[in-house]
Amino acid sequence: MDVMEKLKILGDAAKYDAACTSSGASKKAGRGGIGSSIAAGICHSFAGDGRCISLLKVLLTNACIYDCKYCVNRRSSDSVRTAFSPRELADLTMQFYRRNYIEGLFLSSGVFKNPDYTCERMIETLQILRQEYHFAGYIHAKAIPGADSALLEKLGLLADRMSINIEMPTNESLQLLAPDKSKQSILEPMGFIKGRIAENSHDIIKYKKPPAFVPAGQSTQMIVGATKESDRQILNLTAGLYKKYELKRVFFSAYIPAVEHSLLPARDIEPPLWREHRLYQADWLLRFYGFDAKEILDEAQPNFHPYVDPKCYWALRHMDNFPVEVNRVPYEELLRVPGIGVKSAQQIVRARRSCSLDFEALARLGVVLKRAQYFLVCRGRKRSGLELTRPALLRALMSKREVSKYELDQALGENQQLSLFRSAPRLTAAQEEELRCLPMPM
Amino acid sequence: MSADADVIYRYDGSFAGLLCCVFASYEQKEIPAAIYSPQDMQLSLLFTREIYTEEDKSQRVLRSIPKKIHQDALDFIRRIFLTCLPQKEWYILLFLRRAYKEGPSILQNVADPLVNKLYKAVRHLENEAHLLKGFIRFSDCENVLATKIGPKNQVLPLLADHFCDRYPEEQFLIYDEVHRQALLYQPYQIKLVEMDVMDFPVFDESEEKYRELWQAFYDAVEIKARHNPKCRMSLMPKRYWKYMTEFDRMPASQNPLAGNRSDAAVGEIISIEAVSPAVK
Numbered sequence: 233m234d235v236m237e238k239l240k241i242l243g244d245a246a247k248y249d250a251a252c253t254s255s256g257a258s259k260k261a262g263r264g265g266i267g268s269s270i271a272a273g274i275c276h277s278f279a280g281d282g283r284c285i286s287l288l289k290v291l292l293t294n295a296c297i298y299d300c301k302y303c304v305n306r307r308s309s310d311s312v313r314t315a316f317s318p319r320e321l322a323d324l325t326m327q328f329y330r331r332n333y334i335e336g337l338f339l340s341s342g343v344f345k346n347p348d349y350t351c352e353r354m355i356e357t358l359q360i361l362r363q364e365y366h367f368a369g370y371i372h373a374k375a376i377p378g379a380d381s382a383l384l385e386k387l388g389l390l391a392d393r394m395s396i397n398i399e400m401p402t403n404e405s406l407q408l409l410a411p412d413k414s415k416q417s418i419l420e421p422m423g424f425i426k427g428r429i430a431e432n433s434h435d436i437i438k439y440k441k442p443p444a445f446v447p448a449g450q451s452t453q454m455i456v457g458a459t460k461e462s463d464r465q466i467l468n469l470t471a472g473l474y475k476k477y478e479l480k481r482v483f484f485s486a487y488i489p490a491v492e493h494s495l496l497p498a499r500d501i502e503p504p505l506w507r508e509h510r511l512y513q514a515d516w517l518l519r520f521y522g523f524d525a526k527e528i529l530d531e532a533q534p535n536f537h538p539y540v541d542p543k544c545y546w547a548l549r550h551m552d553n554f555p556v557e558v559n560r561v562p563y564e565e566l567l568r569v570p571g572i573g574v575k576s577a578q579q580i581v582r583a584r585r586s587c588s589l590d591f592e593a594l595a596r597l598g599v600v601l602k603r604a605q606y607f608l609v610c611r612g613r614k615r616s617g618l619e620l621t622r623p624a625l626l627r628a629l630m631s632k633r634e635v636s637k638y639e640l641d642q643a644l645g646e647n648q649q650l651s652l653f654r655s656a657p658r659l660t661a662a663q664e665e666e667l668r669c670l671p672m673p674m
Numbered sequence: 675m676s677a678d679a680d681v682i683y684r685y686d687g688s689f690a691g692l693l694c695c696v697f698a699s700y701e702q703k704e705i706p707a708a709i710y711s712p713q714d715m716q717l718s719l720l721f722t723r724e725i726y727t728e729e730d731k732s733q734r735v736l737r738s739i740p741k742k743i744h745q746d747a748l749d750f751i752r753r754i755f756l757t758c759l760p761q762k763e764w765y766i767l768l769f770l771r772r773a774y775k776e777g778p779s780i781l782q783n784v785a786d787p788l789v790n791k792l793y794k795a796v797r798h799l800e801n802e803a804h805l806l807k808g809f810i811r812f813s814d815c816e817n818v819l820a821t822k823i824g825p826k827n828q829v830l831p832l833l834a835d836h837f838c839d840r841y842p843e844e845q846f847l848i849y850d851e852v853h854r855q856a857l858l859y860q861p862y863q864i865k866l867v868e869m870d871v872m873d874f875p876v877f878d879e880s881e882e883k884y885r886e887l888w889q890a891f892y893d894a895v896e897i898k899a900r901h902n903p904k905c906r907m908s909l910m911p912k913r914y915w916k917y918m919t920e921f922d923r924m925p926a927s928q929n930p931l932a933g934n935r936s937d938a939a940v941g942e943i944i945s946i947e948a949v950s951p952a953v954k
Contacts, residue, residue: 596787
């Protein structure tokens with residue numbers, strides 16, 4: 233099989249991995265080498281689905297000894313199997329990199345023969361890149377669960393970032409859908425990598441330049457919507473992973489039915505993109521907005537709101553915290569105002585040192601007043617002409633897409649009501665209820 | 675602050691020339707209604723003052739900025755000068771006149787309408803440079819990595835360090851066909867030159883092969899069940915597409931990168947071979 237065919241098959245097989253960032257490391261090649269990376273990461277293109285393409289994301293092979301039910305590469309699937317040779321893949325990476333198509337390589341693999349053998353082939357590829365071609369670009373390597381820790385160690389010294397996908401949010405789901413994997417086999421290497429990173433930062437104090445072990449940290453991914461966990465369970469797990477394993481990033485991937493199986497959702501379901509989006513939003517609240525998972529969702533509210541994003545939803549349930557005075561309130565509280573993001577909060581703090589801000593100034597600083605106006609006062613005053621009614625507030629807090637989704641659901645509900653042969657419009661009633669239950673600012 | 679004189683300044687388009695406009699504004703005790711560079715062809719009924727670029731005047735203004743305001747103010751106006759903000763020269767003058775009076779604190783006053791406008795223009799420049807760090811697609815033309823771009827802002831000075839760090843051992847050339855400038859690099863030397871026309875040779879077989887491999891990968895990586903062209907367009911505006919390999923599916927002979935005939939008729943053609951010695 234030629235490289236073109238292999239690339240099509242092994243690129244296609246790797247695409248369900250959500251992580252494609254090239255962030256977290258900052259370095260450059262010296263003379264004689266090639267490559268650099270910047271901490272913020274660089275997107276080189278965007279695919280037709282709107283996802284960033286930063287790395288050449290491929291599998292070393294799509295052959296696999298495991299039979300995970302949700303996976304397109306599972307043993308029992310009758311797809312065409314192939315593999316790159318380490319040299320082939322290293323050369324392809326270099327040629328793509330020279331042309332600035334990519335920021336580096338994202339190397340994952342099916343498990344062929346056994347975990348150790350797979351890991352060794354990955355190491356061989358990365359050694360050609362790093363040692364022979366002096367490649368200093370970004371490398372993200374997937375740790376192969378079950379591989380020897382000495383091999384993980386080798387891999388970690390060659391890669392910028394490593395990841396082990398946790399796949400399912402609970403051990404029960406994992407056992408149901410990935411009987412060859414266990415929570416243990418996933419968390420063990422994760423713990424090993426965490427320990428080595430910590431050791432490495434200790435070495436930096438001891439020695440001038442120890443070899444860096446995964447300088448951009450580790451990440452993981454969870455599939456959302458293949459099993460029954462609530463949003464709250466997933467979010468709590470996420471917060472726990474950040475805390476316990478010091479992960480740089482947890483990715484969520486809406487379950488795309490690629491496989492028919494009695495234990496999985498039917499093949500014709502829509503991927504739960506909305507849920508994935510809400511989790512993504514909540515993840516940002518955890519990482520950059522100082523929110524605790526328990527604040528975002530709790531026992532009474534175990535799932536995200538379909539029409540209002542997690543931050544607005546939180547604000548609506550805590551109207552007693554508002555309004556805040558923009559010219560005095562601390563940065564941390566500014567971040568909690570709907571319509572103010574990290575950038576605009578920083579700008580506000582910077583600008584208010586030299587003058588007191590009014591609503592016009594806030595608009596110039598990038599604050600989304602449509603939302604923020606309900607939660608702010610400037611120099612002790614509310615925005616003039618502000619309509620403080622429930623529909624006005626809700627409309628303001630919903631994005632255009634959320635409004636149209638709401639209207640669509642409404643229309644669908646009404647059609648159902650007209651049809652005598654359909655079951656009662658339960659969905660819409662529940663949604664109406666959701667909106668009615670939203671607390672009001674007054 | 676607004677214009678208080680019925681006069682227009684015309685300068686040579688250089689940064690030093692602009693500093694001389696600042697000098698003239700103080701010398702004449704006036705704020706002109708506009709400052710035009712040779713690119714601005716407007717005819718005006720107002721009196722036009724020709725501002726000549728004089729080394730000692732521009733140096734005096736240049737030295738005074740870090741001394742009387744702050745080094746950051748100088749870096750800031752250098753960046754504004756690279757943006758596509760209409761009448762940027764006039765706004766730089768207004769900014770400097772206020773900054774001399776108010777001191778370095780003006781740089782923090784990002785909510786001020788004038789300062790805010792300038793910050794936004796600079797952010798637009800920096801964002802465009804950041805996007806192009808990813809969207810630039812080189813083609814290997816006889817061992818020189820070459821590309822064309824069509825940015826709104828003059829991004830080449832902001833791209834230089836990045837690509838030098840990335841390809842220390844390569845030769846590369848980035849041609850900005852809007853501002854008619856090129857960034858030329860060969861190991862350990864970088865140059866920014868004015869260049870009217872740029873012609874690329876036809877790609878060889880191996881270049882064609884990697885272009886096709888990249889296109890195949892680009893197609894394979896999309897999850898079709900999540901197709902979302904709107905999202906793609908907002909993250910990667912269409913004006914960049916015509917320079918990108920993944921959207922360029924024509925045979926090499928008809929490739930837009932492979933030379934623009936109408937351009938060729940206008941001026942001297944600089945080929946890769948001609949450029950390489952220029953770098954040396």
